[in-house]
Amino acid sequence: MWRRSSVVHVVDELARAQRRERWRVEVEALLVGLAWAVWSVRLELALVLVLAVMQRLVGGVLGWIAVVACVAGVVAIPRTRRFLGHLLRAMHVRRAWARATIDAGVAAGPFRCPGVWSVSRVPAGDVLDVHVRRGQSVADLDARSEHLAACLRAREVRVLRDRRNAARASVLVIRRDPFEDAAPVTWPSVTTERLSLWEPVPLGVDEQGEHVAVSLVERNVLIGGEPGAGKSAALSVVIAAATLDPETRVWLLDGKLVELAAWAPLARKVAGPSGDDALALLREVRDVMDERYRELLAKGQRKVRRGDGLPLHLVVCDELAFYLTVPERAVQKEFAELLRDLVARGRAAGVIVCAATQKPGADVVPSALRDLFGFRLAMRCTTPQASDTILGQGWASAGADASDIPGAQRGVGYLLADGDRPVRMRGYYLSDEDVSAIAERASAARADKWLAEGVSA
Template sequence: MKHEEDGDEERELFARLEADMRADGSADRIEMVKTRSSGDGSADPSPDRSAGRGPIGSADPVALVDGPAPADPSLFDRLRQARRRPVVPAWARSRAGLIEAAGWLGGYAWHVTAFHAVRVPVYGGRLALRSPAGLARLAGALGRWLRDAEGAPLRRLAAEKGDAAAYIRLTGLRNNRVRLRTMLFLLASVAGAGLALALWVLAPGWLLAAAAACVAVLGWAGAPADAPVVHRAVETADAPRLTSEMVVKAMASIGISQITSEVAKGRDGIRFVSPIVREGPGWRADIDLPPGVTPADVLDRRPRLASALRRPLGCVWPEANAAEHEGRLVLWVGDRDLSKAGAVRWQLAQARRHDIFARIPFGIDPRGRGQSVPMVQHNILIGSQPGQGKTSAVRVLACGAALDPSVELWLHENKGTGDLDELEHVSHRFVSGIDDESIGYAADSLARLRQEVMRRAAAMKRLPRDLCPDKRITREIADRRSLELWPLVAVFDECQNVFAHAAHGKQAGEDAEFVIKVGRALGVTLVLATQRPDKDSLPTGVSGNVSIRFCLRVGGQVENDMILGTSAYKNGIRATIFRPEADAGNGYLVGATSAPAVVRVAYLDMNATKEIGQRARRLREAAGTLSGHALGEGAAQAGPSYDLLADVLSVVPAREERVWNERIAARLAELRPEVYGGWEAASVTAALKPFGVRARDVAGTTDDGTRTTRRGIVREHLLKAIAEREGNQGDG
């Protein structure tokens, strides 16, 4: 009896286990459990806790692992947690957005109108040439209508079947129809001829207009299908609509085993959390990936995904949505390759001025949305391989800072190509060169910045609490010039040449790290750009403490993480995905937005930069904020007591065809200490540049006999500048 009770208990337990397994979809494990149970009611003593229970047939109490299923949230709860879409589109929520949209619409209408207006004579010629073909088509159609060609197949079918009655009836109908149509045609012809004659006598102009209209209609009718008369004024992207079926097939083909195995079982492998929607110039799909799969795994296979979707690589941009969870993927597929979007117009290119405390427009993301960068209370690091758009990014930020007349600019372009020369006349400190003198000047700037940060810290400490409650530079504090706490932006392009320098590098790195850590809240912003991100060329204390990073194409994981931060590559933020040349100007922007974003940086050529520099100069002259290098750094003022060119010529004897500027500065200081005292090599460079005498690399020997290259001038150029000046004075 006891044995039968145990058997009944076992069967009941097995029935419960089987029901739970079927509810979980584990039918294959049911068979495994069945094979373990013997016919006499005994069970395999090995435990099977796959369903959260003890060994089958054991006398131990059943251990429940999963609690009771919670009740589904109510409709009210789901609605409270739902994400609301904006009622008004983003572009219509601001005056600037409305103006931009209206400007685009007006520009589009003007372009279409002008495009077709210019081609009106061409369209007229095409219509005239194609009108004979149109007349032939019209005559053919009229002939088929007159002879009732549409009824011929029915009459032919009746004749083939030998149905005489049907054939006779159809033929009679055809004859009646032909007589009626012929009569109508003759009446219309007579009426048309009479109308044409009346117009010829009474209104010949109308007759010509009617004839032109007829020619136009005939020409339109005679146009081949593959050669339309009117061409499109704009070419729109002919991209297919993104569908869930396309996404499922594409995700199943990129080699992620968890997705592939689910698809093999007849499932999708992924879950769409919302409908695929149109977002900007493309489509957006929000996807939950299988457990254990991250967006980084998809990003690794981005070329495969683009191939599966049959879209260019620059159209497919998968990204994480960590605001939800680590398995949420946002797949955005654009209509057009981002690399073919052309140069991005900078929003401040025509602006009269800008506030440095507002974000500076920087570029656009793949969805066409503007991306901007804050500068106050931040430091910025930009890195890439050569030729990928790093200097363009530096120029955009420098120009944005220049358009605020309260900003003190320190520009150091240690490549020597003159990329920032158009902003020299608004800079407090400026250098352009790769020689030892220029590197030393940049290193000296970092040392001075360190001292400036310390001065500002002491000045900030003395400010009253009501003026500076957060101990940070504000617009109000910056506008009080007496406090000398205005924003200071220092740019170091090709900073690796400074940090890797044998004589100046170590101290420059320490100074930069100090400024980055302390100066952020004191209004001092460093913008560092490098094409060689390694521990020797970019100290880890510098790269590890900047708050905003922009990385264009780099070659590998180490370089990627040096610019974008530790573990960036592991987390799927990979600037290695960008293609050489094709993706120049595209990079990952980290720290400026809530999530890392791919950005195509705006482009400013030298002419546009020159215009911005001139605007910035006028702003500073009006505000009285020009200082330092922009005022000549102690350069001699015009007057009768001395002549700069003559003085330089007097200290450069004929035997010296080329001479270093530092030696010219020393000799000028001996010649006129009251005028040239304190001049440096950079002072000579700035003072001679307006006369057309530009500094260049000059080889020479130091006092200890070492051969080296430093910045200097050519005596022949000095003589030429003097001759041109005297010639102009003579002409006057």
């Protein structure tokens, strides 16, 4: 039988042990916090230390003069000022990131935050090269991106996993919309004499200020968006690249008659707002494609290759909806079949289809047809469903929603290339004068080529 005094003694001992443990945990947390605070200002401390050592070495008033001269020198020289400014800003972003990952529940505490290996400034905000720690995943980061954005006081945080390393991600902290009130960006090849459609075609700039270029060979492009979103302007850039390649044959279907009129003299054939003309054009391209397959068979090739003398064919359709909603059902049906055939079979034969629609609905672009387009550009749409009709089911809810694009931002859209995450970009713009100048140069290049072939024949 235990006496009362011994029970009280055991209880006191237990309470003391608990207090000691609590103390230990609190002191440990305090020390870790202090170490972390010092570590997070290591650059600033190092700079102060260097200046302090300099003052001590030189000594006295002269030492202080040396410190002031050193600081003034760094500030006065633009290169060093920029360099130091970048380092200090990067440290500030790192600190904010570390705090945000703890507060958002991604990291369990200091020294457990996903590491930031580099910080670069881009027009939209900052890009962080992040490496997650053991036990963490990039998917966790992505799942907490809303919380991270709130902690960082940013508009949005986008996490893009490195394809080759599951522990690494590129994190875009969006602080401003780089396309807001931005002037049109001229196509970089506007003054180029000649291009090759085998090379990637620059389409626009993304939020990080990087050029977005697409390699059109063996790809098809689908563009959707509400009227005035910038579809014809985007098509113009693609046509400009094709016409500047004298080897490429261009076929135009212009449901609005005037949109592509400037390019008409360079086209192999043009169909205006007439279902029958459109069918005749598509039938001709299909015959070219079938003939091309026979040529490839004879050569023992499975697809066209650069340098084998087989020209590429670019078929551009501005306003799919026009041809797919003509009153004659038979024309609608045949148009849909021919287009589907070209999109499905044309790639290996060097036939590239580039189609735009202002009515991104399942009746115009059924998902079976949409999925055949390697590149899909959703410009401003009226609903998230319309955006998904172009990009694919689920992208709007995953953040790539073209109905979020402000109405004033013409030429902005989400580009989905080869199944990656859609990239928000702004298309290059060609003014009417640019289009006329390019068309003139392209005509001259084609005439030169034609003459050269005539002379050598």
